Amino acid sequence: MAKACLMVCINRRENPLHPSCAMRGSLDLVSACLAEIERHHLPIELETFHCFGHCQYAPVMRCLTSGQFYHHVRLQDIPFILQQTQASIMQPAVTTPSTALLHVKS
Ligand code: FES
Numbered sequence: 001m002a003k004a005c006l007m008v009c010i011n012r013r014e015n016p017l018h019p020s021c022a023m024r025g026s027l028d029l030v031s032a033c034l035a036e037i038e039r040h041h042l043p044i045e046l047e048t049f050h051c052f053g054h055c056q057y058a059p060v061m062r063c064l065t066s067g068q069f070y071h072h073v074r075l076q077d078i079p080f081i082l083q084q085t086q087a088s089i090m091q092p093a094v095t096t097p098s099t100a101l102l103h104v105k106s
Contacts, residue, residue, distance in 0.1 A: 003043045005064040006033065006085045011051040019058045021051075025075075026059035032078045044085050063088050 008030050012022035030048060037044050054060045057071030061081060066088035070081050 001043050002089050003045050004066075004085045004089045005045045005047060006081070007047045007049045007052075007062045007064060008033065009050065009052055009054075009058070009060045009062075010048045011055075013055075019055050021055070021059040024058040026061075026073075028075060029059055029061065029073055029078065032075050033082065036078060036082055040082075042082060042086055043089065044082060065089060066091070 008026055009021035010026050010030065011020050013020035014023075016023070030046065033044075033046050036042065037046060049062075052060050052062060052069070054069060054071060059073050061070040061073050062068065063070075063081075063085045065085065068084065068088070070077065073081065
């Protein structure tokens with residue numbers, strides 16, 4: 001079975017003047033994603049990563065299958081992101097990875 005790949009930045013900077021995903025809760029996002037993937041047997045591989053270079057939008061996730069970035073991710077965004085990631089298996093990317101951005105928090 002084909003699987004989609006979802007990445008979560010877990011980079012941590014101890015300096016509070018410089019944002020980083022781990023300092024803004026990305027480890028909780030990893031736990032929530034893993035629990036949902038396991039509970040629903042989703043065809044998604046979750047990987048951790050150290051800095052996409054989008055630090056000002058932390059925490060950041062990216063679906064590698066579609067190239068889609070997700071910025072300012074909150075726990076309540078996880079079901080939507082997992083749904084989009086799962087759908088990406090059947091939908092080829094329509095944008096280049098470097099231009100695929102989505103701010104999930106207004
Ligand atoms: S620290 Fe997460 S994108 Fe840079």
